[in-house]
Amino acid sequence: MMKNRVIIVRNLVKRFGKFIANDNLSFEVYEGEIFGFLGANGAGKTTALRILSGLSEPTSGEVIVAGFDAKKQPEQIKKNIGYMCQKFSLYEDLTAKENIMLYGGIYGMSKTLIKERTDELLDKLNFREYGDRLISDLPLGLKQKLALSVAVLHEPKIVFLDEPTGGVDPITRRQFWEMIYETAYRGITVFVTTHYMDEAEYCDRISIMSDGKIVALDTPAELKRQYNAKSVEEVFIKIARPKP
Amino acid sequence: MRTILYLIRKEFLQIFRDKFISKAIIGVPIVQMLLLVPAITFEIKDIRLCVIDMDISADSRALINQLEGSTFFKIKYSTFSEEKANNLMHRNKCDVVLQIPSEFGKNVGTGNPGKVLATINAINATTAQLSWAYLNGVLRDYNKNILLENAGDMAVSSIPQIDITNRYWYNELLNYKYYMLPGILGILVTAIGFLLAGLNLVKEKEVGTIEQINVTPVRKYHFIIAKMVPFLIIGLVDLSLGLIIGKITFNIPFEGSLGLLFLASAIFLVAVLGLALFISTFSSTQQQYMFVAFFFMIIFILMSGIFTPLESMPMWAQRFDIVNPMAYLMRINRMVMLKGSTIHDISRDIYALVIIAVVFTFFAVSRYRKTA
Numbered sequence: 001m002m003k004n005r006v007i008i009v010r011n012l013v014k015r016f017g018k019f020i021a022n023d024n025l026s027f028e029v030y031e032g033e034i035f036g037f038l039g040a041n042g043a044g045k046t047t048a049l050r051i052l053s054g055l056s057e058p059t060s061g062e063v064i065v066a067g068f069d070a071k072k073q074p075e076q077i078k079k080n081i082g083y084m085c086q087k088f089s090l091y092e093d094l095t096a097k098e099n100i101m102l103y104g105g106i107y108g109m110s111k112t113l114i115k116e117r118t119d120e121l122l123d124k125l126n127f128r129e130y131g132d133r134l135i136s137d138l139p140l141g142l143k144q145k146l147a148l149s150v151a152v153l154h155e156p157k158i159v160f161l162d163e164p165t166g167g168v169d170p171i172t173r174r175q176f177w178e179m180i181y182e183t184a185y186r187g188i189t190v191f192v193t194t195h196y197m198d199e200a201e202y203c204d205r206i207s208i209m210s211d212g213k214i215v216a217l218d219t220p221a222e223l224k225r226q227y228n229a230k231s232v233e234e235v236f237i238k239i240a241r242p243k244p
Numbered sequence: 245m246r247t248i249l250y251l252i253r254k255e256f257l258q259i260f261r262d263k264f265i266s267k268a269i270i271g272v273p274i275v276q277m278l279l280l281v282p283a284i285t286f287e288i289k290d291i292r293l294c295v296i297d298m299d300i301s302a303d304s305r306a307l308i309n310q311l312e313g314s315t316f317f318k319i320k321y322s323t324f325s326e327e328k329a330n331n332l333m334h335r336n337k338c339d340v341v342l343q344i345p346s347e348f349g350k351n352v353g354t355g356n357p358g359k360v361l362a363t364i365n366a367i368n369a370t371t372a373q374l375s376w377a378y379l380n381g382v383l384r385d386y387n388k389n390i391l392l393e394n395a396g397d398m399a400v401s402s403i404p405q406i407d408i409t410n411r412y413w414y415n416e417l418l419n420y421k422y423y424m425l426p427g428i429l430g431i432l433v434t435a436i437g438f439l440l441a442g443l444n445l446v447k448e449k450e451v452g453t454i455e456q457i458n459v460t461p462v463r464k465y466h467f468i469i470a471k472m473v474p475f476l477i478i479g480l481v482d483l484s485l486g487l488i489i490g491k492i493t494f495n496i497p498f499e500g501s502l503g504l505l506f507l508a509s510a511i512f513l514v515a516v517l518g519l520a521l522f523i524s525t526f527s528s529t530q531q532q533y534m535f536v537a538f539f540f541m542i543i544f545i546l547m548s549g550i551f552t553p554l555e556s557m558p559m560w561a562q563r564f565d566i567v568n569p570m571a572y573l574m575r576i577n578r579m580v581m582l583k584g585s586t587i588h589d590i591s592r593d594i595y596a597l598v599i600i601a602v603v604f605t606f607f608a609v610s611r612y613r614k615t616a
Contacts (some may be wrong), residue, residue, distance in 0.1 A: 053459050055615050074615045075461055083459040087452045092255065093261050105250030106460045134261075 004031035012061035023212035036203030082151035085125035086163035141172030197233035301349025336400030426577035427550035442520035499584030518604030
């Protein structure tokens with residue numbers, strides 16, 4: 001069976017002056033999967049993710065996301081994706097409802113649909129009492145969950161999550177991953193970067209980056225078998241050990 | 245279009261949620277009008293005079309009396325020592341030293357020209373020239389009196405002289421407040437447009453929320469327009485506030501059309517907002533933005549003709565003012581408010597403002613990058 005490819009990357013290179021952030025990356029992401037992008041800090045994960053989501057232009061190589069070329073049609077890509085950044089980026093001085101309304105409006109959703117989704121979403125997150133609170137008053141975990149909900153509000157084809165669980169407690173992380181599963185279950189492809197190795201176990205497939213290159217790419221089980229390791233963490237340490 | 249409305253709504257929510265900004269929007273124009281309009285004046289009263297009367301004659305006494313009688317001069321010091329007088333000038337105790345030599349009375353009495361020497365503190369060239377002009381006026385009157393006395397009744401009619409009667413149009417009483425107020429209104433509108441809008445965009449960069457906007461399919465011009473509209477509205481509200489204060493407090497005359505004034509200010513605001521947002525696309529911190537914005541604002545204001553007449557600036561400066569939106573607004577405000585100019589009289593200025601507004605806005609939209 002041929003799986004539907006929603007992201008195709010071939011020979012992607014991104015240079016900042018002399019520094020090569022992404023060195024000849026090639027990979028594919030299939031529809032509906034949870035694709036984990038692992039790597040140490042500075043390995044080039046965020047750079048690649050920004051290129052895939054149309055925020056940054058590739059230096060060379062071919063990048064197709066949701067059927068559109070990242071070099072020529074970044075705005076078309078943006079219509080089809082959701083994005084949540086490691087640095088929390090909902091408007092802190094707006095309430096949860098106002099944020100939802102804003103992004104719903106930006107994605108061209110109708111007023112009634114926005115209202116419907118808002119209710120649905122607040123109910124699902126047990127968020128009702130927080131709806132009219134400013135984002136700045138919410139605890140980090142709630143903010144992150146809300147940000148994910150807003151990122152998929154318009155039912156995109158793919159959602160990009162850049163270290164979404166950074167600084168969040170283990171219980172909230174767990175809940176957050178449940179939300180990710182649910183998102184994937186709805187048919188939205190999830191592309192997630194992380195440096196928490198336990199989270200990598202939850203992914204359908206993972207790629208491990210080191211020094212701008214992809215050094216391994218497969219299912220967690222297969223990688224563990226190949227490297228004769230008990231956990232993804234062990235795999236990671238075996239192959240991506242930073243140079244001394 | 246709907247997207248713009250959602251974005252504008254968001255901007256307004258944020259502006260009014262910021263307690264400081266929402267208060268400042270009302271407070272700043274009030275303070276500016278009440279403070280600047282009466283404070284900035286070129287009128288000079290009570291020029292401090294130091295007299296060195298070496299003559300002590302009836303004639304010199306008469307001249308001094310005449311000076312004392314004028315509203316412009318106040319005789320602060322009287323001395324016989326030139327050194328002491330210079331010292332007073334040096335210590336900024338007097339503005340003008342008038343020296344009457346000892347032969348003054350004799351010369352005047354015998355029909356020879358009487359001579360006096362006036363030394364004027366010209367650190368401020370404008371006040372120096374004005375002092376000189378006032379002094380000259382007093383001396384002219386004095387001269388006339390001498391002529392009349394010496395010639396006797398018979399000859400008066402035979403002295404040929406030209407008598408000028410003047411009228412000051414558009415500001416009959418030469419009230420500086422009337423001259424400054426339209427200008428201050430311009431500054432008020434500029435401050436709102438230039439500082440608030442630019443800082444707003446740079447703040448989104450600093451906080452990182454702009455990233456979230458950039459990854460959505462929002463169109464660039466939607467985003468820029470949504471950043472402009474709230475401050476355009478606030479600017480016009482502040483203009484109304486300024487006008488109301490002007491009317492109540494200073495009873496400023498308003499000869500022209502209110503609608504025309506608002507139209508010109510609206511176009512001007514778009515120009516300034518366009519430039520502000522253009523600059524903010526270059527700046528990554530609010531500090532950077534403020535530094536550059538301040539630089540532009542000072543240049544625009546000082547070269548706008550608010551304090552110094554455009555006509556007295558050097559040619560290159562006048563040419564620069566072709567791209568200075570403030571220069572147009574200054575002219576329009578004064579012409580509409582004091583002269584009652586109609587749209588036909590100021591159409592050239594309006595066209596120029598429209599072009600500047602379109603160009604700056606175009607720059608802002610095209611410089612704003614959603615994909616780096």
